[in-house]
Amino acid sequence: MDKLKEDKIIADLLPQEFGKQGRIWVICLLFFAALGVFAYGRQLYYGLEVTAMRDYASWGIYISNFVFFVAISLVGSLITAVLRLTNVKWSTPLTRIAEIIAVSAITFASLIIIVDMGRPERFYNLFLHGRLQSPIIWDVIVITTYFFISLLLLYFPLLPDLKIMIGFKERNGKWLQKLYEFLGSFWKNTKAQFKITDKAINILAIAIIPVAFSIHTVTSWLFATTYRPGWDSTNFGAYFISGAFLVGAGGVVVAMYIFRTHYKLEKYITNDHFDRMGKVLVLLALLYLYFNFNEFLVPAFKMKKSEEEHLLGLFTGEFAPIFWFAIFTSMFIPIFILLFKKGRRPLPAFIAGILVVVGSWFKRFLIVTPTLLHPFLPMHDVPANYHHYIPTWEEWAIAGGSLAGALLVITFFARIFPIIPIHETIIETESLENEKHF
Amino acid sequence: MPHFLMAQAVEKNTLVLGVKYYNDNNAAQHLVISAKSKIDGKFQKIGNIAVKVFITNDSNKNNFIGAGITSERGEFILFIPPSAKTEWVKSPTQNFIAISAANKLYEEARAETTITKAKIKIDTADGKIVNAKLFIKVDTSWQPMAGVEMVLAVKRLDGNLNISETATYTSDSAGAISGEFKRDSLPGDQKGNLILVANIIDNDVYGNVAAEIMVPWGKPLVYTTNYNHRSLFARRGHSPIWLELLAYGIILLVWAVIIYLGFQIRNIIKLGLD
CATH class of the missing domain: 2.60.40 (Immunoglobulin-like)
Incomplete structure (x- = not known):
């Protein structure tokens, strides 16, 4: 490939400084993150009393948020591992977006668990006195493992790009240059180095799939191993994984659109990418819809007394507006939009992605909280507010702050590192040209 | 008389007291005093009723052997005190009298029982x-x-x-x-x-x-506990061996891969420095 084309790719894909929009975006995120920190400070000072969580609804939007973060983090394994191992080449520009979403989501999944604890300073007891039989311990182990694997999967493909970026000393500035040199000054583009990284990436791509499946299966078992209406299901692992793939893919489509329009990456994240991701989204939404039918239709058909109140609460009762909103926005409407070719163009696909992500967040809330408000034994002699769960402003602020925090990680990553792999793009463009030539 | 006072007087219920005698294992004898009243057509146990108990008769205040207030279950236990010995030894039969004074809800009530020792x-x-x-x-x-x-x-x-x-x-x-x-x-x-x-x-x-x-005609009770048994529901450190092998095996395997990849980074660094 000629040098001019290579330089053009590098110039296009190098990280760019925040423009006016970028600065506003960062300020907004910082504001929400700071508000979350302030609310958490109040929670630390006054205790969990500042939340609306009580004896029955002891898991609220923090745990919903946790399940959401864990779900969206699964996209790293989908885009990077599943598509890589199945030799799907078109996904190359999306791998880093998927991986940074995975890393930031899994980081905040860990943090939100600590936020949910009444006495966070006792967190270390989970490690010192944890029971191996408890799904909570499995979750702690598997989240930590997934975090490191995702980090490695982010780092290895970044090495050749770091070498490229180190070459732009003046453009980088002092601190970024130091960071790039610290992370990748040893990379010399040698064959031996490439051989090691290729092997490492392949190992990671294989290793991340069972770990990613474990993380979400174990998260589903936090619920399914508890005998409660709505959670007592053998289907939960698969149900959670299918939902996680859906929200993860939706998140990637949203990120693709934002990076494409903001950084003018139309040549790299093409309409074809949206078309293909749109099809993937339809497939995943249909799959998740299938599991939803299983999850709700079977117990609704039997309508056991203990499940009845919970199911009717979802279908026609207190939670019905959120339930149908979540079902339609996360599945039916995106499927309808993306089934048509025109719907798989960037903007409609972006809207479908947003719907998937928003609907999926509420879906997680519906998995967690309504069950807790419908215990097997009737609620007796409890204050009236124990029968309902309406999150307080502190909970919303903390949950919102954690989402802002995850977005900040992605935003700053895109400011510091190329969000589309430069080296891989050059190699792929080169091989495409060679194919055309021959 | 004002109407409301008349109404109050009419609403008073009849209280039925009971006295039962108990001699358990020829040790300290006791009485169980109970109170009940017919409410909505059914006898119901009445608590919070103060009752005085006498031996032989209630005309002599020296025969007072104790008092109590009925519990929510409508009764209380009164052990016959040593002070009642003089009356107790006088006769092979014994009379016990329980009396509750009238209150806002109930008329005065009285119960009597006679037992042969x-x-x-x-x-x-x-x-x-x-x-x-x-x-x-x-x-x-x-x-x-x-x-x-x-x-x-x-x-x-x-x-x-x-x-x-x-x-x-x-x-x-x-x-x-x-x-x-x-x-x-x-x-x-x-x-x-x-x-x-x-x-x-x-x-x-x-x-x-x-x-x-x-x-000694029963079957000796052998205290069994699964507290120390290994099971999915046991305490920490008592998980089933198969679970420990499986879990630790997987953890070791995956972390061995992560550590191996860490070494690969070291190898890349070494290659770069060479």
Whole structure:
């Protein structure tokens, strides 16, 4: 490939400084993150009393948020591992977006668990006195493992790009240059180095799939191993994984659109990418819809007394507006939009992605909280507010702050590192040209 | 009289007091005082009723033996105090009187019971035979009493279990009853001890009289616990071996891969520096 084309790719894909929009975006995120920190400070000072969580609804939007973060983090394994191992080449520009979403989501999944604890300073007891039989311990182990694997999967493909970026000393500035040199000054583009990284990436791509499946299966078992209406299901692992793939893919489509329009990456994240991701989204939404039918239709058909109140609460009762909103926005409407070719163009696909992500967040809330408000034994002699769960402003602020925090990680990553792999793009463009030539 | 005062007077209910006599194992005798009233057509236990109890009669204030307030279950227990001994020894029969004063809800109430002092002796014989004899006080001596229904039972939690299919026994001319213990393999204490009891229940003449004896006829209770067993539900450090092997195996395998990749980064660095 000629040098001019290579330089053009590098110039296009190098990280760019925040423009006016970028600065506003960062300020907004910082504001929400700071508000979350302030609310958490109040929670630390006054205790969990500042939340609306009580004896029955002891898991609220923090745990919903946790399940959401864990779900969206699964996209790293989908885009990077599943598509890589199945030799799907078109996904190359999306791998880093998927991986940074995975890393930031899994980081905040860990943090939100600590936020949910009444006495966070006792967190270390989970490690010192944890029971191996408890799904909570499995979750702690598997989240930590997934975090490191995702980090490695982010780092290895970044090495050749770091070498490229180190070459732009003046453009980088002092601190970024130091960071790039610290992370990748040893990379010399040698064959031996490439051989090691290729092997490492392949190992990671294989290793991340069972770990990613474990993380979400174990998260589903936090619920399914508890005998409660709505959670007592053998289907939960698969149900959670299918939902996680859906929200993860939706998140990637949203990120693709934002990076494409903001950084003018139309040549790299093409309409074809949206078309293909749109099809993937339809497939995943249909799959998740299938599991939803299983999850709700079977117990609704039997309508056991203990499940009845919970199911009717979802279908026609207190939670019905959120339930149908979540079902339609996360599945039916995106499927309808993306089934048509025109719907798989960037903007409609972006809207479908947003719907998937928003609907999926509420879906997680519906998995967690309504069950807790419908215990097997009737609620007796409890204050009236124990029968309902309406999150307080502190909970919303903390949950919102954690989402802002995850977005900040992605935003700053895109400011510091190329969000589309430069080296891989050059190699792929080169091989495409060679194919055309021959 | 104002109307509301008249209405209040009309609403007062009739309180029914009860006095039951108990002689458990020929030890300290006690009375159970109860209070009930008919509300909405049904007798209901009435709590918070103050009751004074007298021995022999209530005309002499020296015969006052105690007072109590009925609990939510509508009763209280009163042990006959040593101060009642003078009255107690005077006669082979004994009278007890319970009186509650009128209050806002109930009229004054009074109950009286008369018992003939009785005691039971219990013993065992070979072949797991349980013998019991009933004696009643006649003048100053104890005489066997015939024709009284008695129960032979073994004490269990919250109740007595008859020693055989025979529900009750009637004392013969020697005041004796005899029954065979047919409750084999009944769990006892750690040494296999059971407590047998011979008693008269709610008898109009003798009240409630009981005698107990401990016998090693039960099955020794072997305390079993799965506290130290390995299971999915056990405490920390007691998970099943298969789970530990599986879980630690997976963790080691995955972390071995992560550590191996860490070494690969080191190799890349070394190659770069070379």
